[in-house]
Amino acid sequence: MFIKTVFYIFFFTLLSVLLYVQVVHISHSLVLLITTVSKVSVKAGKSISIPCLYESQYKNHVKYLCEGYDWTFCRYAVKTNEADPSGKYSISDDKKQNIFTVTINQLAHKNTDYWCALDITNGQDYGQYFQLSVTRGTPSLYVDHQRMKGYIGESITIRCHHSNSGEMKWCRIGRSCVTGSSGSIDGTTVTAHMRDPNVFTVTMSGLRSKDSGWYWCAKGDIQIPVYLTVTQKLITTSFDPRILIILLSVLIWIVIVVLFIWFILRHSKYY
Structure with missing residues (x-):
């Protein structure tokens, strides 16, 4: 008994x-105090950066990455006030856009569970879950470059390669998404098409500086984050060396003519 x-x-x-x-x-x-991706496919041995958007009232709070499926038992990976000595993790906090970004290097071949987390003073910490699906083969959704650069007034094209099924979307973190062939995000025109097999192509036109920030391609339940930097294009003028040769030739002829006239005038005094 x-x-x-x-x-x-x-x-x-x-x-x-x-x-x-x-x-x-x-x-x-x-409870969404943090917005981030839910699942990302990535190749073993590579690195991945994950954006975590937080509410503005937590601007000055410590942010961190926690590893583990269960929030109660997850372990600290890296904090904004404490660097990771191993170099596997890094974290940065953009307080203007209220986004902290975690980068995970040298991913092992296993699925890993993480939490974007906020250190809540005098309260319970908050975390938002995401999963990394790590494969030795080609990821089910990936882009050519996770960080891209565009110029004000111009267009930029992002190619999202996919092998899984589901609805395709192009989203800005914390903002709206474009799901069809055309739309807009914060007033910037977005067009999308799938002319190439297994490639979803997104073009953003008429870029403005405020378009800088984190976006993601989504296919089904998988996303891949993309950071876009929009700057003013520097106008550079190329100098043709032939112009320099012409200028030097004209200068030499002027010097010769002046010397010739000086020589004539000097000798005319003696006659």
């Missing part, structure tokens, strides 16, 4: 712990 009682106590205690973990996991998904 005693053993049976102990068994029931142990069973219900374990059940309660598991239920608590699941409730915490679900509750953190319902």
Whole structure:
């Protein structure tokens, strides 16, 4: 009887712990203090940067990356106030756009669970879950370059390569998405097409400096973040060396003529 009682106590205690973990996991998904990707496919050995958008009232709070499926038991990977000595993780905080970015290097061939997290002073920390699906082969969704540069007034094209099924979207983090062949994000025209097999091409036209920021391609339940920098294009003028030769030739002829006239005038005084 005693053993049976102990068994029931142990069973219900374990059940309660598991239920608590699941409730915490679900509750953190319902309250969105942070917006980020949900699942990213990436090749083993490569690096990936993940943007985490937070509410403006947490601008001066410490942000961190936590590793592990369960929020209750995840471990610190890197913090904004403490560098990772191993070099595997790095983190930066853009307080103007309210986005902190975590970069994970040398990914091992295994699926890894992470949380973008906020250190809440005098309260419970908050985290938003995302998963990295790491493969030795070609990722199911990837871009040619995760960081791209465009120029004010011009256009930029992003090629999203995919092998999975589902709806294609081009989104700006914390803003709207374009799901069809055309649309706009914050007033910037976006066109999209799939002329090439397994390639979703996005073009943003009439770029402005405020278009700088994090976006992502999405295909089904997988996303790939892309950071776009928009700057003023420097106007450079190329100098033709033939012009220099002509200028030097004219200068030499002028010097010769002046010397010739000086020579004539000098000798005319003696006659």
